[in-house]
Amino acid sequence: MFTIDERYRGLPANRDQVLALHLALNTPHVAIPGKQAGPAQAFVVGLRGGQGAGVFVYLYLVEAGDCAVYVSGRRIQSADELREDEDDALAFVESLGFMMDNANWRAAAPxxxxxWLKTLPVFFREPTLVPAVKARAEEKRNVATTLGRFLAAF
Structure with a gap:
């Protein structure tokens, strides 16, 4: 069972900590309790930590530049437990309408x-630090400034 853990805003990690990565192929419209509903990206990530491993579901709300991190609540000690939690996490996000793809983290070139570590929202400490969010904010500022200058000309 995966539940939202408000303490998490991102899952920064290094290459050695990532055990598994699954990416959404689509961006369905989702409603997350306490967040603005909208199109979202989903990531299922297995991470190794100091006290074992864990599987996380990271939902990134594209338009809001916000996220929700779901955790299973158990620390994984074996490869079988990792596969079980991965399967549960995939079933969870697929029930929300996501189509997932295994990125084959271990087989991918360094x-x-x-x-991926530099560009995927899941690996940023804070969703507002994602380059696409920064670019959108800058674009909105530029549009507002241009519109303001245009209206001031009258």
């Missing part, structure tokens, strides 16, 4: 892994 360069590809580094690229």
């Amino acid at each position: 360069e590809q892994q580094d690229e």
Whole structure:
């Protein structure tokens, strides 16, 4: 059973900590309690930590630049438990309308892994730090400034 854990805003990790990565192929409209509803991206990530491993579901609300992190609540000690939690997490996000793809983290080239760590919202400490969110905020500022200058000309 996966539940929202408000303490998490992102899952920054290094290459060695990531055990599994699944990415959504689509961006369905989802409603998350306490968040603005809208299109979302889903990530299922298995991470190794100091006290074992864990599987996380990270939902990134694209338009809001916000996220929700779901945790299973148990620390994984074996490969079988990791697969079980991964399967549960995939079933959970698929029930929300996501179509998931296994990124095959371990088989990916180190360069590809580094690229994912630098670009996927799940690996940022805070969703507002995601480059796309920063670019959208800058674009909105530019549009507002341009519109303000246009209206001031009259």
